[in-house]
Amino acid sequence: MDYNKIRALLELYWEGETSLEEEEMLRHFFVTHTAALPEDLREAAPLFRYFQAEKEQELPAWEIPRVAPLPGSRPWQHWMKYAAALLMMAGAGYSVQQYIVRHNELSAAAWQQDTYQDPEKAYQEAQKALELLSRNLNKGTEQMEKLAYFNEATDKIKRN
Template sequence: MDYNKIRALLEKYWEGESSLEEEQMLRHFFVTHTQALPEDLREAAPMFQYFRLEQEKEIPQPAARIVPLRKSKPWQHWMKYAAVLLIMAGVGYSVQQFRQKQHELIAADWTQQDTFDDPEKAYAETQKALQLLSRNLNKGTEQMEKLSYFNDATQKIKN
């Protein structure tokens, strides 16, 4: 091929104005040309040879993997089910415990209610209890009276 034609094509190539066909011609020229090139054409030769090598380079192609979506089987999620069961068992147990305690409390309340069926007997018992209380209260006030005597005496001395 005429070197001048190559020079003209190269000029277009460097400017980014060459067509794909012209670039193909350049690659073909620089790959197949075996004789010594003129000096001004030498710089481009390795580049076009590199492009050709890269074009021909075999890039290992992986096989397309089309993986069908697997339908999940129920037993694949056993941990989820186990967790739900565990939570349900826990909640059930605590509800049961709560209700049991409530029953016990209610039963205890019942035992603290009326202890006598007969109102007269109950009245007598209450009277007894109040008498005991008043007796003890009187004991206390007797002591307080002594204290007031003492207090009066100290007042007189002071005056």
């Protein structure tokens, strides 16, 4: 290639005014040119050879990991959520059931606690309870008798 053309392109290159094609031409020239270069072109040669070496340089091998399918695309992928919810519901149900069974057992035990094994003592306790009931009932009857007198008096007044 004509050195003058390279000089002109280089000036544009240093100014940042070259196109990608022109830069490719310069790189190709400096990489492939084996004969001695004119002095004014020598400064650019290592740079373009460096760019070429960088382009060709193999980077460390890296097995790029496959991008895992991201959640949200298929409903069945949420199975763990559903399983957890189901487990929680089963747990809650079991707890409630256990509570009811235990509660019933405790109620039955409490009911059985006041029974008496000795019939004599049971009789005495029952008698005491009935006496208490009787006393209270009599109190009520006395009040009712007073009321009866009052009604009788009212009837007499009405007749007269």
